[in-house]
Each structure stands twice: as C-alpha cells, then as structure tokens.
Amino acid sequence: MKTLLYMALITAIVSIQSVLLPHISLWGVKPDLGFVAVCLIGLFGGELEGLLVGLVLGWAMSLFSAQDMLSAATIKGAVGFIAGLAGRQVAYLSPVVLVLGLLVISCLVGLITPFALKLSAQQNLWWALWTIVLPQAALDAIIGGAVYWLISSHFRLEQWVSEYRM
Amino acid sequence: MRMVNFRLSYNARRVALALAVMLVLGFLLLPGQLQTVFQTVGSPFGWIISWPLQAVAGIHDRIADVWSQYVALQGVEEDNRQLRREMDLLQEQNAQLRESAAATDRLAALLEFKKQALPTLVAAQVIGRDTGNWYKTIILNKGTSDGLQSDQGVITPAGVVGRIVKTTSSTAVVLLLTDPNNAIAGLIQRTRDEGIIEGTTHGVARLKYIPLLSTARPGDRVVTSGLVGGFPRGLAIGTITRIDKEDEALFQSAELSPEVDPNRVEEVLVILPSSFPTEGERLGAPKPKS
Numbered sequence: 232m233k234t235l236l237y238m239a240l241i242t243a244i245v246s247i248q249s250v251l252l253p254h255i256s257l258w259g260v261k262p263d264l265g266f267v268a269v270c271l272i273g274l275f276g277g278e279l280e281g282l283l284v285g286l287v288l289g290w291a292m293s294l295f296s297a298q299d300m301l302s303a304a305t306i307k308g309a310v311g312f313i314a315g316l317a318g319r320q321v322a323y324l325s326p327v328v329l330v331l332g333l334l335v336i337s338c339l340v341g342l343i344t345p346f347a348l349k350l351s352a353q354q355n356l357w358w359a360l361w362t363i364v365l366p367q368a369a370l371d372a373i374i375g376g377a378v379y380w381l382i383s384s385h386f387r388l389e390q391w392v393s394e395y396r397m
Numbered sequence: 398m399r400m401v402n403f404r405l406s407y408n409a410r411r412v413a414l415a416l417a418v419m420l421v422l423g424f425l426l427l428p429g430q431l432q433t434v435f436q437t438v439g440s441p442f443g444w445i446i447s448w449p450l451q452a453v454a455g456i457h458d459r460i461a462d463v464w465s466q467y468v469a470l471q472g473v474e475e476d477n478r479q480l481r482r483e484m485d486l487l488q489e490q491n492a493q494l495r496e497s498a499a500a501t502d503r504l505a506a507l508l509e510f511k512k513q514a515l516p517t518l519v520a521a522q523v524i525g526r527d528t529g530n531w532y533k534t535i536i537l538n539k540g541t542s543d544g545l546q547s548d549q550g551v552i553t554p555a556g557v558v559g560r561i562v563k564t565t566s567s568t569a570v571v572l573l574l575t576d577p578n579n580a581i582a583g584l585i586q587r588t589r590d591e592g593i594i595e596g597t598t599h600g601v602a603r604l605k606y607i608p609l610l611s612t613a614r615p616g617d618r619v620v621t622s623g624l625v626g627g628f629p630r631g632l633a634i635g636t637i638t639r640i641d642k643e644d645e646a647l648f649q650s651a652e653l654s655p656e657v658d659p660n661r662v663e664e665v666l667v668i669l670p671s672s673f674p675t676e677g678e679r680l681g682a683p684k685p686k687s
Binding site: 241242243245246247248249250251253254259260261263265278279282283286290291292293294295296297298300301303304305308309312315344345348350351353354358362363367 | 412413416417420423435436439442443445446449450452453454457524525526527528529530531532534536562563565568570572576577578595597598
C-alpha cells in the first residue's frame with residue numbers, strides 16, 4: 232500500500248514538475264518538488280525510505296530531463312538519506328527550523344550539482360549561485376515549510392510518525 | 398512546536414547504508430554501464446509516467462485554449478490588421494523567391510548537381526519542460542516506438558529547435574539550441590563562413606570560430622551547415638545581432654537571435670536518421686577503400 236502511495240506521489244511530482252511548474256517559475260527558476268518531497272519523507276520516514284524514494288524519484292525525474300540518471304538518482308538518494316539521519320537527531324522540529332534546514336541543504340546540493348553534471352564553461356559556480364541555486368533554495372524552503380505546515384495542521388503528524396515507526 | 402523523535406531498526410539502517418555504498422561505488426567504477434542499464438530499465442517506466450504527464454499536459458492545453466479563444470481576445474482586431482499587412486509583404490517576397498528558386502533549379506540542372514533528398518519528418522507535440530533548472534529542454538510525446546533516437550535534429554517550419562538527447566518508448570527529451578551545453582555546426586548564409594553554434598546563459602545563441610577575415614555583420618542569417626549529423630544543410634538557425642572581435646584572438650564570434658522562440662514551441666518536427674545524405678554523399682565524394 233505504502234509502495235503504491237509512493238509510486239503515485241512520484242508520478243504526480245514528475246508530471247507537475249515538467250508540465251505545470253515551468254509556467255509558474257520565478258526568474259526562470261522553478262522549485263524542485265522532488266527535493267522537497269524526498270527531504271520530508273527522509274525526515275519523517277527515516278533514512279531507508281528517504282534513500283529509496285530519493286533514488287527512484289531522482290531516476291524518474293532524470294527520464295524527463297537532460298541530466299544523467301546516475302547523478303540525479305545519487306543526489307536525490309543522498310538527500311533522502313541525510314534527511315533521514317537528521318530526522319533521527321532532531322527532538323523538536325518547528326516550521327522555521329525546517330525552512331532554514333531546507334534552505335541550507337538545497338544550497339549545498341545546488342553547489343555540488345554543477346560539478347556532478349560537468350556543465351558548460353559558461354555555467355560557472357558564481358553564475359549558478361545567483362541565477363539558480365539561491366532562487367531555487369528559497370522556493371524549495373518556502374514550499375517545504377508550507378507543505379509541512381499544511382500536513383501538521385490537518386494531521387497529527389508526530390503521533391502518525393511514532394505509530395508508523397514502531 | 399512539533400515533536401519528532403523516533404528510531405529506525407538496526408537491519409533497515411544496515412540495508413540503507415549498504416545500498417548507499419553500492420550506489421556510490423557503482424557510480425565511481427561503472428558510470429557508463431550503469432547508465433545504459435538504468436536507461437534500458439527506465440524506458441517502460443517512462444512509458445508509464447508519460448500517461449499522467451500527457452493527461453496533465455492535455456488539461457493544461459485545454460485551459461490555455463479556453464483562455465486564448467474566449468478570454469484573451471483583446472487587441473485581436475489590431476493584430477488582424479498587422480497580420481494582413483505582413484501577409485501582403487510576405488506574398489510579395491514569396492513571388493520574388495519563386496523566381497529565384499526557378500533560376501536556381503535551372504542552374505543546378507545545368508551543373509548536374511545531385512538534388513538534396515527531402516528528409517523524412519515525424520511530427521510531435523511538446524508536452525513538458527525539463528524537470529530541473531540546469532538544462533533547457535522540452536519533452537515530446539513521441540519516443541523510440543515512433544522511431545526517435547538520440548542525436549536526431551528537431552525543427553519547426555521556422556527553423557532549428559534543438560537535438561534529442563534522451564528517449565523512452567513514448568517520450569523524447571530535446572536539448573534546445575539556446576542551452577549552453579548544445580553545439581550545432583552552422584554557416585553564415587551570405588559569406589559562407591562556418592562555425593559552431595552554442596547556447597548562452599542569456600537564452601540566445603552564439604556562433605563561434607568565425608575566421609578573422611570574415612565580413613560577417615549584424616543582420617546576416619545563419620543556417621545549418623550539414624557537416625555534422627542530425628540536420629541537413631540550409632535550415633534556418635538565427636540572425637546575427639552582434640559581432641565580437643577581440644584583440645589578438647584567432648577567431649571572431651557572433652551573437653545570434655534564434656529564429657525559433659524555444660519558450661513558445663508547441664509542435665515540432667523530428668528529422669529521422671539516414672533520411673538525408675551528408676554533404677559528402679550529396680556531392681558524390683569518393684568513399685575510402687576498405
């Protein structure tokens with residue numbers, strides 16, 4: 232059941248990311264819903280789920296992008312795994328902390344990605360930082376915080392997580 | 398304040414760690430082989446995902462149609478007048494071009510040039526854009542089952558759009574001409590100087606390696622040279638807007654305004670392989686002995 236749920240989530244994210252988000256991008260940059268989803272799943276589902284969902288989601292997103300499959304899957308998988316590790320260390324998580332955490336992790340991932348992709352010489356680190364990494368990190372953090380706030384205000388998140396992980 | 402405090406079983410952690418290590422090792426040691434495996438396995442997976450993707454794209458198109466046909470009709474009368482004026486101008490140009498074409502046919506027949514075969518084209522619809530921010534690509538609703546493969550050229554009647562870089566059984570990813578990672582062989586139509594066209598980070602294109610003695614100037618049209626696979630000779634790419642000549646540089650470069658606005662492309666044509674001869678084959682160049 233949970234696998235089906237994750238597959239549906241991955242399908243929905245890929246569809247929205249490639250069809251709808253380009254029309255609502257800011258300064259030509261769109262948020263990475265896959266990154267947000269993997270972070271939240273890793274945070275609340277643990278490192279194994281974060282890793283596996285990250286791998287599959289990164290791979291599925293790379294099928295509809297020029298990015299190579301291995302770097303996409305590895306980066307998303309690593310993000311899910313790290314989010315899972317972080318989730319185990321955090322006792323109290325407020326939306327503000329989550330937003331800041333997403334901002335920092337998105338920036339770090341954004342700075343690593345150009346090296347993994349071996350982009351054109353025109354797309355140097357300084358260009359990447361100002362035109363893609365920072366705007367995308369801001370959008371990721373806002374969307375992640377909003378999703379977290381929506382879920383936690385409508386569902387008893389901590390109880391669900393505790394029962395589920397038992 | 399929300400509280401999250403939980404534990405993961407020891408076995409699950411070990412599995413996760415083992416998977417992570419295996420993946421990193423595989424990525425470092427066998428990047429090419431793993432890429433092929435993932436690409437092969439991903440083809441049917443891409444077919445499954447393409448259905449909701451096409452459904453979402455269909456809903457989006459319907460909404461866009463309703464908006465453009467019923468809501469956004471302000472200024473249509475003015476547009477209509479403008480288009481009629483342009484049509485008159487184009488009809489006049491068309492007549493002149495017909496005359497030129499007829500003259501070219503006569504001259505070509507005289508010189509016994511082999512005619513360039515018309516390429517076989519497959520029409521496809523744009524259903525999405527790149528899922529990330531690092532590349533400028535479009536997603537087509539046709540894939541390997543329709544004969545599409547990597548490195549095939551993609552055009553519209555106006556000119557070159559880009560090149561296919563990835564396919565699944567029912568979709569294809571096209572790297573746009575304006576992406577800095579793309580490179581297409583081009584030719585300045587007036588001066589016949591050749592160069593390489595690549596995208597820029599500003600969303601336009603740049604023709605590089607123009608000889609220093611070239612008389613290229615703003616307003617010159619650039620077309621495909623046909624020297625590299627994917628595109629036949631003579632497809633419109635763009636118009637030169639600026640020439641950059643640096644001191645002590647070996648070549649000039651030029652900024653191009655692409656003929657096709659990649660942000661507004663909705664339908665495209667894909668050029669199938671081996672449907673047109675290379676310049677060597679077209680001109681009957683002798684083949685090397687094996």
